[in-house]
Amino acid sequence: MEYVTSDPDLGGLGEMLADLVRANIAAHPARARLLENVTGTINVKAVDAQVEVGLEFAANRLNVFAKPFRRAGLEIVTDSETLMDLTTVPLWMGRPDIRTRQGRTLVGKMLRRDLRVKGMAAHPKLLSRLQRLLSAV
Amino acid sequence: MALFPSEDWLKLYVEKINSSKEYEEAASTWEGDLAYVFEAEPDKGVPEDVWSWADLWHGKCRDSKWGISPEEGEKSKFIIRAPYSRWKEVIKKELDPVKGMMQGKLKLKGDLPTIVRYVKASNELVNLAAQVPTEFVDEQ
Numbered sequence: 001m002e003y004v005t006s007d008p009d010l011g012g013l014g015e016m017l018a019d020l021v022r023a024n025i026a027a028h029p030a031r032a033r034l035l036e037n038v039t040g041t042i043n044v045k046a047v048d049a050q051v052e053v054g055l056e057f058a059a060n061r062l063n064v065f066a067k068p069f070r071r072a073g074l075e076i077v078t079d080s081e082t083l084m085d086l087t088t089v090p091l092w093m094g095r096p097d098i099r100t101r102q103g104r105t106l107v108g109k110m111l112r113r114d115l116r117v118k119g120m121a122a123h124p125k126l127l128s129r130l131q132r133l134l135s136a137v
Numbered sequence: 138m139a140l141f142p143s144e145d146w147l148k149l150y151v152e153k154i155n156s157s158k159e160y161e162e163a164a165s166t167w168e169g170d171l172a173y174v175f176e177a178e179p180d181k182g183v184p185e186d187v188w189s190w191a192d193l194w195h196g197k198c199r200d201s202k203w204g205i206s207p208e209e210g211e212k213s214k215f216i217i218r219a220p221y222s223r224w225k226e227v228i229k230k231e232l233d234p235v236k237g238m239m240q241g242k243l244k245l246k247g248d249l250p251t252i253v254r255y256v257k258a259s260n261e262l263v264n265l266a267a268q269v270p271t272e273f274v275d276e277q
Contacts, residue, residue: 012241019249027250049239080236087253136250 003032006064013046013083014053018064020087021133034133035060040126043068046080057126062133074126075118082106082115087134094128138270140277141228142175142187142221144203146269151191153265154198160265161196164258168194169251172210174218182274183221215247225273228266234259 003025006018025031038057045052045068054065054072076083089102096103109115120127139146154160175187188210192200210216219227223242226232235256237243245252252259 012237012243013239015241016238016249020253023248023250046236046239048233049236051239080233080239083239084235084253084256087250088256136253 001032002061003035004062004064007066010053010064010066011051013044013049013051014064014066017044017053017055017134018062020136021062024133024136031133032060034129035062038125038129040074040123041069041072042074042076042126042130043072044083045075045077046083047077048079055130057129073119073123074130075116077118078109078115082109086131087136089135090137091131091135094132096131138272141225141269141271141273142183142189143274146271147189147191147201147203149269150266151198151201153268154191154193154262157261157265160258160261163261164193164196164255166195167255167258169214169247172205172213172216173224174210174216175224176218176220178221178275181221182277213247215245215252217243217245219243221274225275227263228269228271230263230267234263 004018004022006014010018035057040057042055043052044055052068054068056063056065085102085106089106090097090100092099096106098104098107106115110117117127139149170190170192173189173191175183175189177183177185186207188205188207190202190205190210190213191198219237219242223232223237227234227237227243232242234243238245
């Protein structure tokens with residue numbers, strides 16, 4: 001079963017996200033269940049690198065596209081360093097664990113709008129699933 | 138002063154790695170060898186791809202090799218490659234390596250979850266590369 005599909009011309013950010021999810025599922029096969037019973041689209045943008053990709057949860061797969069969606073359910077907009085931080089922050093209930101220094105740092109960035117997650121209130125499940133799939137912790 | 142890319146430069150780089158407390162701390166649990174590929178740019182004085190190798194282990198560089206074959210380099214746990222001029226930007230700290238990877242300017246092969254867990258160590262390796270007194274081959 002192929003859990004992650006990707007455009008052939010993804011580029012750096014898309015390849016990193018796709019490879020990270022593939023590697024995490026290979027190392028922790030139970031994480032494949034995070035792709036089940038969830039649909040939706042997410043745009044991820046690294047502002048400083050000027051790159052943006054589209055992710056789609058559909059049919060028990062994650063599809064990674066080189067181009068963002070015109071209207072995605074979720075949009076994550078931040079700098080490249082913070083995107084990396086999102087993959088290494090300890091999680092609690094699928095969210096950054098504010099009991100840790102890294103978790104508090106990310107929440108601080110959200111409050112300062114250095115990390116913007118649009119659609120978080122409407123799509124909490126989608127965000128939680130993505131965070132767990134990307135987590136390298 | 139060492140010419141980049143060259144074996145002399147690699148030796149100075151390894152000396153920097155092995156004398157860095159910051160790197161030793163950030164990579165104290167790192168285990169894995171790393172191949173650097175400086176891709177050819179004939180018009181800039183790099184006529185063919187150059188492979189170098191560093192055996193990084195618990196915050197130290199135990200061994201290094203210059204000019205290894207691609208077959209040997211491909212056996213490394215991690216491989217990072219880019220054209221010569223991109224490496225020059227990284228060494229001069231004009232290109233952040235994480236940003237460069239997201240832009241597809243630096244290509245990484247290896248277990249990505251491991252790499253992202255050691256971003257601080259990776260950044261320290263770049264800082265150390267920037268500290269090597271360097272003369273670039275296209276500026277001779």
